[in-house]
Amino acid sequence: EWWSRKLKKRINCVDDSEVQILNGGHNDKTYKIGKSPRNLMVSTVGDELRLATGFGSKVFGVSYKDRAAMLPAGKLANAAYWFDTKTGGFISSTYYMKKLPEWVEKFNQQKFPDRYFGKKWEKLLPDSAYKLSRKDNFPYEMNFKGIGITFPHIITGNSRHPDEEFYKAFTHVPFADKHLLEFAKSLIKNENLGTDSFTDILTISFSATDRIGHLFGPYSVEMQDQIARLDRILAGFFKFLDKTIGTNQYLIILTADHGDAPIPEYMRTLNFTAGRIDVEAVPRGEDSRIIHTTVEAYLDSTIAVGDWVEAFVKPNLYLNYYTIKNHNIKRQKVEQLAKKALLKIPGISSVFTRTELLNGQFSPNSIGKRILNQFYPERSGDLVVHYKPYFITAGYKHSASKGADHETGYDYDTHIPLIFWGPGVKVGNYHQSVILNDLAPTLSSILKIAFPSGNQGHVLYEALLN
Template identity: 30%
Template sequence: MLVNFMLKGKITLLKTGIYFTFVLMCRKSHFLMKHRTILYLLALLVSLINSPNAAAQAHPDKPALVVGIVVDGLRNDWIERYWNLFGEGGIKKIVRQGTGYTDASVPFLLADIGSSHASISTGTPPALHGIVAETWYNRLRKEETWCTRDYLAKTIGSSDASRTPANGNGRHSARQLLASTIGDRIILASDYKSKVISISIRPEAAVLLCGHIPGSAYWFDNTFGSWITSSEYANSIPSWVAGFNLRNSSEHYLSREWDLLLAGNLYTGCPPDDNDLETGYYNQFKTFPYKLARIRKESLSQDFEVLSLVPYGNTLTTDFAITAIHEESLGKDAYPDLLWVSYTAIDEVTRRFGPDSREVADALLRLDMDIQRLIYQVEESVGKEKALFILTSTHGAAMDPDYSAALNLPGGFFRYRNAMALLNSYLSAVHGDGKWVESYLNLQLYLNETLIEQKKISFSAIQDEAARFLTHFEGIARAIPADRLLSGEITSPWDGMVQNSFNPDRTGDLLLILQPGWIEEKNSDSDSRSPYPYDTKIPLYWYGWTIPKQTISRPVTLLDIAPTIAHIMTITPPDAATGRNLSDLFK
């Protein structure tokens, strides 16, 4: 690398100069007698400079620790919008001192916590890694499939040992992920000596970032308020995890209330706190301050779920990540380590209050404080020049359609239940009574294959028929038949994004794209999954190690993250990776 070459050149010149000075001084015998101390120090300096580790200590060839910070649902424009409210050591530090990509995006549809985390770790889109969404419809089982659910896995680490076998919160693995991850490649390349740890409140994020080869994936058990893993990753939790759980930090945070950090007038551009447009928590808690114990009492489960829906969930995640850094001695040996930290509370707040709310703004300020704390602990423990940070997001967020309407902007709620009922009635009128629509999930429609075969109807023909009908429904921009995706006939403005999203075994028979500003009607104030910039534009920043201070405006995607880490580590990228190495980072 250029930095190392320049450093070595300077060292060579310095060594040469010291050597000649030393020789000239030695020619004078009386100097040897009078200045033994000086000669000793010069000789010591030469030996230090001659050490093979001298250059490496300044800028190691590889970072000792890579810290990937993934914020679920972080819109790119929020960083500029709330810039003046951020502290100096968190997001601002990463942006000011690192490399930022101003045109980073998600290159596929249906971006959510499942599809995007899998794409970040594998460097390939859902079409290849198979995680088309957080959930999809399983035709064989006739049921909704959770992307990481594994009924063969067992919960490891529940705080209630007597109830652990019955606790299904740990039944997760990467079994349904069809590609390897960057974590898998790092472990293999180091002969299992590097450590790969992923941490998130949500199991999907932790599992899909970690991968297949047992690293360490930890997520939060909403039932018992502890950090757990599954038998796919460990037979027992480390003592430090058990010790952390014994602190009862989750109970501590649930005893707090969430109020605004700053004076209300500083949250500019946000609608009033008390308004009728927000869904809030459980359709009743909509204004500051939020007393978490009371919200927990009113929830159906009355467990620790509330903690995952508020900023304190991010804070608890940071506490656990910092403990992992110290207890696992990350970045302390010759084998590079990888730590993924996925913050998911921002997306939960956005869905309940909308992206323009004071709740989201305050949650972002608190997230900035958590990131600042994480950066400080890593740099104190490992060193800035040995640590590499990555900050990115899974997707953006759509404006609350009710708020859009109040501003006279287009948008609305797609009433998918009505649409499916009308489609079923239409197909029944044309082809005879029956349940033609077998399932609908996440803008995907699954037709009844058995009924269609019984009626001896062309599957492609009925897909086209259903698509033509649905495109006339309010809120739908495109209804794309799966058979046309298989044959490559799609000519929409988003053909590449659609193809990247399509997996023939898991994607529905019709894939829907809504009109700009429209979201599904799901008791939510926001959503992602569209091809529009408010959903696809994401932040992407690299900071630390040898990363230069610069801003890059060329288009990049989140698929480029894993191949770039592989390049930095000089290892093979994940097997299905289609992303590119971000060569700008090394100029």
């Protein structure tokens, strides 16, 4: 998300007022805005493949999250589908089609999530297998929609029957990944992927790991159980591909978009300095109260009373240019004063101003480089905030002190797997540092197509046979 100075509101990366949600004939007035990949500013591997094959190749994206379904697939995808907590089924957008395909509606009619209403999420493995995890009863884990913080977790959403609250709870348990995979298998069959001379792409983003990480943290029994279950889900998927597409006829790439910070209160029990920037619950629609009010108060006292901050959309703080102009003060001076105020907040390690980032006036260490990489002048704020190790902004889902997050450039937030498996890939393990951006040019090289327009990565030649 980012803040729109023109519209004076937060912008979700896939919001699009020019399209509508397709949910199979249910009441679409409950959706505030349509969704599409229109805001994406560069092409994807899928886009380049479609262009290179005269649109003979098919590209689809699926996920429990809208952005995770649409953005990896690109602007030219045949379709993207994501889970809808209002209906308990998969939905899409008029960006791709006029109505949902018949096979999608039939799949949704099975009401897969409803089978788990009132069921228990229990440990998959014997208790002795979870010795790598911390004790299964940590008070700073989050009890989301009645799921609880210890096994077994009962899935009702605090409702008497399957409804939106139940579906929201369902997105935070491992069975959501199983549902997603069944949908992906149905898509492969009904859209005839892998059945002609053109290479097709299907992007699948399993979202349960992220949400379980938010609730219970990376060292929890729940996270270990989730990974064990996901491993088995993937094994079943590969067997399905062997049977449906054919052994050695498909390429798998497995990766992630981020890691996960430990729950701060857990790190405190291990004698680490850790915490949350906001120690009280943050109102909905805001990411922090402390960051916003600290800057406002400091600028009020050093310049004059005024509305100095438009918004904080983590990690970006947006200054009010109208107020700055009215007080006839240089923006760079206000940036520095705001930076000084922010650095006094316990838990904040560094602050980067817009002027510093645009002019290269910052320490070129790994954190500084990562901040620069995510800075885009047209959408980013005037100050970018980075925290000390094991600090996060606030509690998950606007709670006061529950759950974990992923907000920094430290290894626990950025260390992810990158696995290539299939035709054209050399067997081996590689331990040197690479970046997620290397995926796109490496896959493009395998497919013998142009790199995406925004490519910043390198081909991992050492992992390729030819």
